[in-house]
Amino acid sequence: MAEKKDKQVDFEQSLNELEALVERLEGGDLSLEESLKAFESGVALTRQCRDALTQAEQKIQKLSGNGEDTELSPFEEDEDGESN
Template structure:
């Protein structure tokens, strides 16, 4: 059986996430045929994997930029303020 041409991967994380959210909405409506539901599910898995890979790459980049695994406090006060005022 010939494999259908898969839609191309979205260019960025936000686009992939938006497509995944729209796909979930269509599936939750329950009006798709079994075949269409399976195709959408397959596309959703691919999009979820793409999003996960993008998040992992971003996390790795943050770790590299922050000094190889050092924990970076997210709520540090500005150095200029000193006492938070």
């Protein structure tokens, strides 16, 4: 059970770090080099968060589906880049 809590903390921590990076970037006070580093970190954090959310969604599908016969599929994104 501690592992699940660690993953949740990791997701929350990654999300908080991502929000802080966005605020720094929006502030416009970073040099180009700092902005690029922050952007690169933001991309990595976004991927971590997306992976965690995908795993959670797949687990929910499996738990609410028809047992082991449930086929898991990736999210489909609409034109705005939002998952359906």
